[in-house]
Amino acid sequence: MNTGRVAGRMKKLNELTPYIGDSMNYLYDGSSNEKLRVCNVYAFHLFNDGPGEMEIDGKRYAIDRRTLIFLRPGQPHAFHIRSGHPLGSYNVYCELWEENAPISAARTFIYAPEPLTFAKTTAICPCAEMDTLPGVFSLQPYPWLYESFVTLARLFHDSVHYSSELVNSLLYGWILSWYNVVHTHQATDYRIVKLLAHLNEHPEERASVDDWSEFCGLKRSYFHSLFLRETGLTPKAYHHKLLMRRAANLLQESELSVTAIAERLGYPSIHPFTRHFSAHHGVSPRAYRLQPRGGRGK
Numbered sequence: 594m595n596t597g598r599v600a601g602r603m604k605k606l607n608e609l610t611p612y613i614g615d616s617m618n619y620l621y622d623g624s625s626n627e628k629l630r631v632c633n634v635y636a637f638h639l640f641n642d643g644p645g646e647m648e649i650d651g652k653r654y655a656i657d658r659r660t661l662i663f664l665r666p667g668q669p670h671a672f673h674i675r676s677g678h679p680l681g682s683y684n685v686y687c688e689l690w691e692e693n694a695p696i697s698a699a700r701t702f703i704y705a706p707e708p709l710t711f712a713k714t715t716a717i718c719p720c721a722e723m724d725t726l727p728g729v730f731s732l733q734p735y736p737w738l739y740e741s742f743v744t745l746a747r748l749f750h751d752s753v754h755y756s757s758e759l760v761n762s763l764l765y766g767w768i769l770s771w772y773n774v775v776h777t778h779q780a781t782d783y784r785i786v787k788l789l790a791h792l793n794e795h796p797e798e799r800a801s802v803d804d805w806s807e808f809c810g811l812k813r814s815y816f817h818s819l820f821l822r823e824t825g826l827t828p829k830a831y832h833h834k835l836l837m838r839r840a841a842n843l844l845q846e847s848e849l850s851v852t853a854i855a856e857r858l859g860y861p862s863i864h865p866f867t868r869h870f871s872a873h874h875g876v877s878p879r880a881y882r883l884q885p886r887g888g889r890g891k
Contacts, residue, residue: 604690606722606772611764612688612757614697616749621645622679627672629705633714634697637685638662639732639742645680646673647729654729656680659739661730666714668728669705683746687764689723691716726768726775734781735774741767780823784809789824789831796835799859802828837873840866844882851878 614634621627629648638647643657648671649664656662656674664670674680686697696715703709732739745763752759780786788809805828806816820828836858843854855866870878 601718604718604720606720606769608720609689609765609768610692611761611768612692612695612697613685613745613749613760613764614688614695614700615684615686616746616760617684618746619682619684620679621672621674621682623672623674623676626704627674629669629671629709630702631667631669631709631711632664632686632700632702633666633711634700635666635687635689635715636662636664636700637683637687637742638664639683639739639746641681641683643680645675645678647671648673649728657731657733659731659733661732661742663726663728663730666717667709667711669709683743685742685746685749685764688715689768690718722772726772730771730775734779734783734786738767738770738774741770778825782819782823784811785820785823788820792832792835796832796839797858833869833873837870840870840878841874841881844878851882854878 638661640656640660640662641658643655643660645656647654647656647660647662648669649662650669653673662670686700688695688697696713701711703711732742741763745760745767748763749756749760780789788805791808802817803813805820806813809816811819817828820826820831824831826834840854840858843849843857844851847854849857851867852863855863858866860866867878870881874881876884
């Protein structure tokens with residue numbers, strides 16, 4: 594029996610060679626083909642809504658709005674959906690390591706009580722980073738991750754030119770982005786997420802902590818502690834980091850003078866701006882502008 598496991602050195606996640614064999618919108622309604630089964634390729638199921646339940650390796654997980662299910666080849670699973678409350682999903686079936694003889698375009702399922710074993714499955718390379726990716730994950734706090742997955746699922750059918758190259762490249766980038774989300778502390782409270790989006794769009798806007806707490810609809814003391822817990826930084830430290838990043842971008846991409854950049858970012862004069870920038874980046878604004886781009890740090 595070919596288990597699909599490929600012997601060899603441990604690979605890194607950036608060595609993926611994704612190939613999407615099929616993508617579809619599917620409505621799970623509790624029908625018989627949703628019972629315990631296995632598939633011989635990798636599968637992603639992104640549910641638009643809930644509630645429902647997903648069984649993976651004998652354990653049940655809740656399906657809520659924007660729940661992502663990631664299934665490995667040969668992994669036993671079942672969908673427990675009420676017939677009176679069907680759930681829509683974006684399904685993507687793919688290889689992640691095989692580029693020579695992909696089989697996901699003609700994937701195969703085996704249903705219980707038949708033996709849940711395949712004569713052939715897609716390649717499964719040893720990859721410790723991939724092993725850390727969860728089988729069930731909520732994309733609700735990460736709207737950009739949700740939207741980009743929906744986009745690649747739709748482009749599988751909607752793109753005309755270079756369709757395969759396009760969607761496979763998108764899946765590669767999406768998995769790396771997902772890995773970053775899984776392994777990087779991310780804000781999840783919707784009020785803080787909303788404020789962070791605003792601050793990232795308008796870092797040059799000067800506001801007080803009271804203004805930001807009001808923006809979130811929270812009392813100042815609770816807002817401050819919640820922001821620190823969600824981001825690891827105080828509100829002012831987070832805003833200062835964004836301000837210094839915008840300053841660096843303006844030095845790189847514009848011909849504005851250092852004085853003009855300081856004014857644009859709300860500084861009363863060039864002197865406090867230069868002091869803040871030098872402390873953050875390790876060099877003065879003028880020296881930073883003269884550095885080769887490859888040598889620039891933060």
